[in-house]
Amino acid sequence: MARWKTVSIVGVGLIGASIGQALLRRRLADDVIGIARRQTTLRAARRVNAVTHTTIDLARGVAEADLVVVCTPVATIPELVRRAAEHCPEGTLITDAGSTKAAIVAALDNNLPRGCRFLGSHPLAGSEKTGPSYSDAELFEGRVTIITPTRNTRAEDFDALEEFWTGLGSVVVRMSPEEHDEAIGMTSHFPHLVASLLAGMLPEQWFRFTGTGFLDTTRIAAGDIELWKQILMQNRLNVMKNCQALAQELLRAAQALRDGNEKVVEEILTRGKKNRDALGG
Amino acid sequence: MARWKTVSIVGVGLIGASIGQALLRRRLADDVIGIARRQTTLRAARRVNAVTHTTIDLARGVAEADLVVVCTPVATIPELVRRAAEHCPEGTLITDAGSTKAAIVAALDNNLPRGCRFLGSHPLAGSEKTGPSYSDAELFEGRVTIITPTRNTRAEDFDALEEFWTGLGSVVVRMSPEEHDEAIGMTSHFPHLVASLLAGMLPEQWFRFTGTGFLDTTRIAAGDIELWKQILMQNRLNVMKNCQALAQELLRAAQALRDGNEKVVEEILTRGKKNRDALGG
Numbered sequence: 001m002a003r004w005k006t007v008s009i010v011g012v013g014l015i016g017a018s019i020g021q022a023l024l025r026r027r028l029a030d031d032v033i034g035i036a037r038r039q040t041t042l043r044a045a046r047r048v049n050a051v052t053h054t055t056i057d058l059a060r061g062v063a064e065a066d067l068v069v070v071c072t073p074v075a076t077i078p079e080l081v082r083r084a085a086e087h088c089p090e091g092t093l094i095t096d097a098g099s100t101k102a103a104i105v106a107a108l109d110n111n112l113p114r115g116c117r118f119l120g121s122h123p124l125a126g127s128e129k130t131g132p133s134y135s136d137a138e139l140f141e142g143r144v145t146i147i148t149p150t151r152n153t154r155a156e157d158f159d160a161l162e163e164f165w166t167g168l169g170s171v172v173v174r175m176s177p178e179e180h181d182e183a184i185g186m187t188s189h190f191p192h193l194v195a196s197l198l199a200g201m202l203p204e205q206w207f208r209f210t211g212t213g214f215l216d217t218t219r220i221a222a223g224d225i226e227l228w229k230q231i232l233m234q235n236r237l238n239v240m241k242n243c244q245a246l247a248q249e250l251l252r253a254a255q256a257l258r259d260g261n262e263k264v265v266e267e268i269l270t271r272g273k274k275n276r277d278a279l280g281g
Numbered sequence: 282m283a284r285w286k287t288v289s290i291v292g293v294g295l296i297g298a299s300i301g302q303a304l305l306r307r308r309l310a311d312d313v314i315g316i317a318r319r320q321t322t323l324r325a326a327r328r329v330n331a332v333t334h335t336t337i338d339l340a341r342g343v344a345e346a347d348l349v350v351v352c353t354p355v356a357t358i359p360e361l362v363r364r365a366a367e368h369c370p371e372g373t374l375i376t377d378a379g380s381t382k383a384a385i386v387a388a389l390d391n392n393l394p395r396g397c398r399f400l401g402s403h404p405l406a407g408s409e410k411t412g413p414s415y416s417d418a419e420l421f422e423g424r425v426t427i428i429t430p431t432r433n434t435r436a437e438d439f440d441a442l443e444e445f446w447t448g449l450g451s452v453v454v455r456m457s458p459e460e461h462d463e464a465i466g467m468t469s470h471f472p473h474l475v476a477s478l479l480a481g482m483l484p485e486q487w488f489r490f491t492g493t494g495f496l497d498t499t500r501i502a503a504g505d506i507e508l509w510k511q512i513l514m515q516n517r518l519n520v521m522k523n524c525q526a527l528a529q530e531l532l533r534a535a536q537a538l539r540d541g542n543e544k545v546v547e548e549i550l551t552r553g554k555k556n557r558d559a560l561g562g
Contacts, residue, residue, distance in 0.1 A: 188492060206464045221553035265513050
């Protein structure tokens with residue numbers, strides 16, 4: 001018998017469909033119920049074997065869930081978790097896969113009806129691509145998933161969720177929702193904004209003079225606008241601080257370039273290379 | 282008979298060795314003389330079939346050249362071109378592959394001994410990797426190479442150099458050295474500095490929370506420090522202006538985030554995605 005009888009996935013885009021594929025491929029769930037607003041999304045999720053059943057009716061879709069995973073844009077997560085809690089079996093554990101945690105957890109922690117509990121998750125995996133057709137059963141393999149317990153979190157819920165993500169191949173790290181948002185603000189949300197600003201600065205007549213460097217540096221700017229707007233707004237104060245910090249660094253670099261101060265330029269390049277080399281990949 | 286009898290390449294790193302490989306693979310040159318300061322570099326260039334002859338003696342290496350291509354770090358190019366001009370056959374055409382053009386061309390234009398002429402080139406190809414072992418005979422295929430003639434440039438020299446790069450698979454574009462530095466400052470030099478600053482901002486305890494987004498956005502920060510310091514210093518006024526412009530954009534974004542101004546954030550993401558989608562790749 002599989003670890004989970006029924007896992008319901010609300011939102012079967014890139015992340016939701018990858019979770020479903022991984023659960024079925026690894027025989028961790030007997031049934032994976034895909035729930036989405038549009039039949040075209042559900043058809044695509046079936047096509048890539050991410051789900052065993054599908055429905056556009058949230059209430060029916062979560063009715064027999066042992067675990068509900070909400071994989072929708074961050075601004076929609078609290079409302080969908082609440083609706084799931086009203087219709088799933090009493091006392092069901094609900095999690096998400098959103099890129100922000102503080103606002104979502106604050107809205108849901110210790111606050112659900114019928115004995116249901118929410119515990120936040122964030123698998124650090126994804127792509128500038130969206131939709132179930134880009135899903136990948138190995139998306140979480142070797143990748144960190146952050147789980148954000150609070151003082152209200154039960155130990156058995158944490159253990160169950162850790163087992164869930166570990167089963168998909170992830171390395172689980174626990175952090176508070178606030179620590180999560182600060183760290184991921186720097187490693188993901190802020191770089192997205194920088195890539196967007198840099199891509200946006202390029203005049204059209206110079207498009208053909210871009211090489212792999214510019215393309216790599218701005219790749220994530222191709223991401224979905226609505227998704228990323230919601231993420232940036234939910235984590236706006238951390239990203240704001242990063243914007244201010246980089247602006248100061250840029251003005252310091254500008255001063256060094258104006259003065260012909262090679263030492264400062266070398267120091268910037270050295271620190272950047274040291275970190276980037278350490279990251280690998 | 283090949284188009285060129287003897288091409289001498291001064292500096293057989295990634296770019297120089299790739300030129301040599303492409304010339305030999307495409308039978309565009311009978312002899313390719315590789316010139317470098319170190320025997321280990323020359324041995325590596327021979328190993329990847331980038332050269333037919335090698336020497337650490339510049340004077341001997343260029344003595345029979347029909348064309349000399351200087352592929353060394355930008356700060357060393359003017360001096361090496363001058364030395365090549367003193368020892369190559371009278372009236373030989375000399376070019377380079379440097380990432381900056383204004384300073385190099387200003388130093389060499391209409392200013393060489395013995396009837397030699399310098400005409401600047403910049404193939405928009407490369408990598409954060411360095412050295413002949415990363416060379417690639419197809420590196421220039423389909424890539425733009427900018428040639429920077431001045432009012433002193435002879436039409437036949439331009440034609441010969443255009444034929445040279447076209448022969449390696451490049452699409453040749455002509456620009457003034459100043460236009461080149463302004464455009465490439467924005468598409469290459471400035472993004473390098475941004476990637477370095479961003480990588481340098483990341484605290485070590487968050488290294489493991491980076492995903493493909495951060496890795497892509499900072500990849501070029503792994504480039505050679507000395508090479509890039511020279512490039513940034515040679516093009517410092519253009520890069521300085523870009524730094525100031527991005528700093529302003531970041532402060533505007535910070536203000537919008539502080540105010541919860543979704544419209545500005547959406548506008549930034551929209552402009553960035555529009556440009557990035559247009560670039561492809």
